[in-house]
Amino acid sequence: MVRESLRAAAEGPFYPEWEFGTLFGLERPEVQAVLARWPDIDDSHEIICTVISNAMNNLLIYPIDNPDRWSAYVSVGPREVARIFAAWRGSTPSSPIGGMR
Numbered sequence: 001m002v003r004e005s006l007r008a009a010a011e012g013p014f015y016p017e018w019e020f021g022t023l024f025g026l027e028r029p030e031v032q033a034v035l036a037r038w039p040d041i042d043d044s045h046e047i048i049c050t051v052i053s054n055a056m057n058n059l060l061i062y063p064i065d066n067p068d069r070w071s072a073y074v075s076v077g078p079r080e081v082a083r084i085f086a087a088w089r090g091s092t093p094s095s096p097i098g099g100m101r
Contacts, residue, residue: 001076001084002052006035008073009055014064023062024054031055043088056085 008014009024010032020028026047034041034051041048059081064070074081 001074001081002056002088003035003038004074004076005055005059005081006031006038006051008059008070009051010035012073013066013069014062014073015058023058025050026054052088053085056081056088060085 010028015023017028024031030047031051034048043049043052059074060078070077076084
């Protein structure tokens with residue numbers, strides 16, 4: 001699911017290019033580079049952690065114009081993304097906004 005979130009961010013139609021850097025704190029090529037190295041990544045590295053955190057968090061909070069596209073990139077629903085995101089962060093699923101980096 002983490003890889004799917006990265007792929008949705010890097011390759012999906014969910015985030016307009018003009019807003020991507022603001023949403024992620026990084027540019028799309030940097031997110032694409034993390035995806036390209038998957039699964040050989042170290043999520044304790046600050047940039048990797050930021051990419052993963054923002055990929056999952058933005059899936060949960062950014063308005064998606066066409067929800068039917070979700071399943072083309074992510075195999076689980078938002079509730080499961082929130083659960084996995086919380087587990088990855090070591091917290092309980094409450095407000096995904098708390099996960100922004």
